[in-house]
Amino acid sequence: MQIISIANQKGGVGKTTTAVNLSACLARAGQSVLLIDLDQQANATQHLGLPAPDSEADSSYALLVESKPNLERLTKPIAPNLSVIPAHIALAEVDLKLASAVNPDGRLRRALSDCQVDYVVIDCPPSLGRATINALSAATRLIVAVQTHWFAYEAVQRLITIVDDVVDQSNPSLEVYALATMVKANQKMDGQVLARVREVFGDHAFQTIIRHTVAFVEAAAAGQSIIDYAHGSRGHQDYANLAKEVTQRYAQTIAQTDYSAVAN
Numbered sequence: 001m002q003i004i005s006i007a008n009q010k011g012g013v014g015k016t017t018t019a020v021n022l023s024a025c026l027a028r029a030g031q032s033v034l035l036i037d038l039d040q041q042a043n044a045t046q047h048l049g050l051p052a053p054d055s056e057a058d059s060s061y062a063l064l065v066e067s068k069p070n071l072e073r074l075t076k077p078i079a080p081n082l083s084v085i086p087a088h089i090a091l092a093e094v095d096l097k098l099a100s101a102v103n104p105d106g107r108l109r110r111a112l113s114d115c116q117v118d119y120v121v122i123d124c125p126p127s128l129g130r131a132t133i134n135a136l137s138a139a140t141r142l143i144v145a146v147q148t149h150w151f152a153y154e155a156v157q158r159l160i161t162i163v164d165d166v167v168d169q170s171n172p173s174l175e176v177y178a179l180a181t182m183v184k185a186n187q188k189m190d191g192q193v194l195a196r197v198r199e200v201f202g203d204h205a206f207q208t209i210i211r212h213t214v215a216f217v218e219a220a221a222a223g224q225s226i227i228d229y230a231h232g233s234r235g236h237q238d239y240a241n242l243a244k245e246v247t248q249r250y251a252q253t254i255a256q257t258d259y260s261a262v263a264n
């Protein structure tokens with residue numbers, strides 16, 4: 001099982017759009033996917049047309065706060081191969097709630113230990129609070145969504161500092177990737193930022209880039225993934241390519257691991 005967290009403490013850079021559409025494309029390609037909305041704004045929940053849960057006990061809040069959350073009860077199937085654990089506004093209080101908890105950053109990892117899907121995709125809030133740190137600690141892969149319109153490089157540097165701490169303290173095998181989002185091909189600035197992302201992240205910058213298209217805003221408003229809202233559109237193509245690259249990179253990692261096991 002891969003656990004992919006989508007993070008960047010900078011707001012509005014395409015995290016939720018990536019979490020929702022990557023999940024939808026992986027599911028459409030036959031992978032079983034659980035999308036966890038960890039943001040109090042509940043944008044991913046709304047984006048997929050799910051109603052807000054009645055209480056925090058029916059949301060991802062329970063994954064962080066309850067001592068034995070019932071994963072099956074929290075999981076809402078919404079399409080073939082695709083389920084969601086929705087968010088609740090109570091996530092705003094999670095830092096306070098966990099202030100005196102034992103192992104406050106390892107709660108999500110523990111809650112997901114019995115999970116039986118191919119991919120868990122986690123949509124993080126635009127902050128570096130407990131919810132995000134839990135997502136980084138639980139993840140096998142981190143995708144940093146980087147908006148190329150104006151590269152808030154400081155925000156990314158700050159995130160990487162925190163990620164380094166998480167890697168050192170609790171999650172040494174975390175792999176960090178960058179995804180360029182909202183790319184406008186005809187703008188010089190975007191090209192420069194894209195080159196910078198590739199320079200900094202090297203092979204861990206996805207070859208796939210997500211182009212800017214208004215269809216994403218419309219799909220979110222319609223409560224649909226880009227697959228259903230604009231089938232075959234370039235937005236759909238971009239996230240289908242990302243899903244393909246994610247699965248290929250995963251397969252490569254498995255092959256490498258197998259090889260080293262044989263070599264030793």
Ligand SMILES: Nc1ncnc2c1ncn2[C@@H]1O[C@H](COP(=O)(O)OP(=O)(O)OP(=O)(O)O)[C@@H](O)[C@H]1O
Pocket residue numbers: 010011012013014015016017018039041043124125126145181182183210211212213214216217218220
């Ligand atoms: N490739 C794109 N082209 C055009 N618009 C996009 C693209 N990706 C996202 N958007 C739009 O930009 C806005 C912000 O995107 P999104 O909600 O995915 O960002 P976010 O990082 O999750 O934001 P937040 O930090 O508030 O959670 C939304 O209106 C979304 O529809």
Ligand SMILES: [Mg+2]
Pocket residue numbers: 015016017039043123124125
């Ligand atoms: Mg979001």
